[in-house]
Amino acid sequence: MTTVDPVTVEAAGDAVSAASGDVAERSDFGSYLLSKVAAAIVSFFVTLVIGFTIFSIMPSDPVAALTRGRPTSPRQLAALRRQLGVDKPVWVRFVDFLHRTFTLDLGYSYQYHATVTSLIASRIGPTLLLTGSSTLISIVLGIWLGVRSGWRHGSRLDRLSSGVSLTLWSVPTFWLGLILLVAFSVGFGPIPSLFPAGGMTSAGVGGGVIGQVLDVSRHLVLPCLTLVLVVFAQYVTIMRSSIIDELGNPYLLTARAKGLRDDDVRRKHAVPNALLPTVTVIFLQIGGLVGGAITVETVYSWPGLGYLTFNALRIPDLQLLEGTFIIFSASIIVMNLFADILYRFLDPRVRAQ
């Protein structure tokens, strides 16, 4: 006789229902993922069409701009128009554009005499170094200050950090860049010249790898500082308000009732719940990282993608503009997709929906 242990049966039943729940959840996740990826692809395509249309209707004559003020014969101009492909009808250029986009050939830059892909590849490193380091510092600093300000809102620290960060947030980036440039590159009063005025490297740097790392870090300080000062406020404000929203919740009272110290209540209970809105902002920011920071890169002559886009706009260097536009759009769309997916794991309420 075999007796069946009711506990085992119950456990098996749980296992069966858990397994069928897992399958359902996976299939839910699959369709969720598919719908999000499809939406991202549609967004990308629509963005491409809008981008191309904008660049096509923008009044421009790259050949005239390139040869502005220089002696050029009509034969030279015609040859240049043919060479750069700007003499083709719009629809031919659109088909070219789509073909190039999907074959990952982003075209050719008129002013740099180089493929757009190689230009973007050479500029993406400096841009990620600048925007990556500044975003990382901004996130750490912003969340740290935001949590403390929100936790003791109305305190001196709160008033100070909110005031300073909002003031800096309101300051035009190029203006702040110029002020820092004058203060720390030229120096004034007792402040000596501490950092270079622009560029990413100095010519003929010695000292091997360490010398080059130090040289790049010297050049990085001021543009990075400018970006941090302007950007960190958004993390402070979002984190602060999220923490304040959490303050009255009963689960914090419970945590305190258990005898947890204030620090632990904040770090282990309040912060994880308050972090969600900040995650969205972080992902949006990461998507925008590739776009660089046009004003800061221009003020400090930082050879990144923002600087490249600024130069491309001036001519306008159409294929280079289209290429950078594709990269910027794609990175933001992909990061939004990641944020959507990550949200599902971070917040059970999204899963339930």
Next chain:
Amino acid sequence: MRRQQAGSVMRHGRLRRAGAALLGLGVVAVSALVGGGAPAGAASNPILKIASDTELTTFNPFTSYYDGELNIIAVIYPSLTVGDSHNVPQPYLAKSWSHSPDNKTWTFPLRTGLKWTDGKPITAQDVTWTYNLVMHNDAAASANGSLVTNFASVTAPNASTVVIKTKTPQGNIPYVSLPVVPQHVWASRVKNIAKELNTEMPVVGYGPWRLTAFKTDQFATMKPNKDFMNTGMFKGAPKYSELISYYFKSSDASVAALRTGALDQLTGMTPTEFKALAKVGGIKTYRTAPVGWTAVEVNPGARTKGGQKFGTANPALADQRLRAAIAYSFNRPLLVSRILDGLGDPGASYIPTSYPEWAWKPSAGQAITYNPTKANQILDQAGYRKGSNGVRIDPKTNKPLNLRLGIHSDDDQDAQISQYLVQWLKAIGIHVTIQSLSFDALNKNLVKGDWDMLMDGWSTGADPTYLLSIQTCGALPPSKTQSGSTDAFYCNKSYDKLFAAQLSTSDLKARAANIRAMQSILYTANIDIILYYKDQISGLRTNSTSGYLTGSPDSNGVYPLQNHFVNWSQAAPVDAKSSNHTATYIGVIVAVVVVVALVAAILLRRRSTAAERE
């Protein structure tokens, strides 16, 4: 027990974070103070650091358009002739030159024994190959094609002679000098010449400098060519161990670099920056004669070469008296004072004052100065009576004088100037509507003849042929749908005769006389009413550089036009007897204070929260 462990982990975490912060600060402080291995330009290894006028992307002499690149190309590639400190052509690869009586055949015997930087000899074949490539290959003609349109052939009868034959007599050949490249390097690049960047280091060339390193849009490094000729205006290898051309996107950054010694020379800044720099020790600010002008161009009526009229210009502008009245209404000295902050000259001659050999001045009787009364008189006498609203009426069409003024939307000086022009023209009964347009839209209107007045600007090199050519009848468009190189649809047979005469003569004096007569015609025609010439403004670190500038300043303190080839060849380092130790000491003190303050803050914070942690 568990809590103690948690506390201990937390303390370690905090210590780690504090340590990381201190380390980061330390790296920044150290990198700031030790200069990150940046080249110091010590006396034993002097470096001349100059600001590039433009971006640096290519050193292909067949396709490069930007001044910053062209300045470098001029010192790393040779040419048959080169401008001296007065921008007058002198023999370079050529020992001398001669020409046939009809000025159609020019012979250049070459110097012998010169070698490219890879050791191979420079021959006449290199010269003819380069010239023929520009003459017969559209892609290779991108930058300099317009200079050789009248060339029939360029040949080398022997290894050390080059002969240029032109289709029609051409007297300015010594001014028309192309950069010559080594055929053995460039022959394999012809197929893909439009995409050739020529940035593979070291670049094979010949000149006072050798291009040895380059980073797109950042800098180009050159080293002296020890084998450079030492004869005539050439003084052998330059005295610096390196020449670095840095590009800064913003003038604020480049001015900052000059102030700190990261640059030795900089051209191009705002008048405010220029005046502020004048007060900085060790820096000399200087103005150099302008190479261009800013003008209002007036449309006398668009037409094709065949005389077919088109466009929407106000027909009244065909009346020379109306154009003269407009010119009398402009207060040019006021614009120099308000727009340029005094750093320029009021406009008159078509060729800028930096080229004294072509310079022209209107006689006292011919000079058009600010005189609204006279402008009103001219219009009254010409029958342009004033309407009830103060706007004059065109007697031919019986319509009020409403004119459009096109300005460049990306040029803030255009916007400032236009505000003055509107008021001045209102004072003589002309109503003006400002049209702020993009460069492209303005150009399209220009070609279609759909404009009355436009803000215009041109500059020229030492040979003014092209600038003069855009006012000839030959520059008019062949048809309404095709564009010509005309500046303002001007056509005057007397002017054209003088243009042909100046182009065909090799007698400099005769040429100058013709060019002056042409400028007189243009001045009276008031097609391009030249408002002002803007000085080039520069700064130079005289505590590190000597002998850079050529010539002497005039009574206004304006130096003659400078030539980069000469400046970069003759500049010499100044022995650095004292360095800026004070700034370094202050830097050390500031860094130490910051680090100590940070440590103190962390310690105090730890003490204040010690009880909570326990």
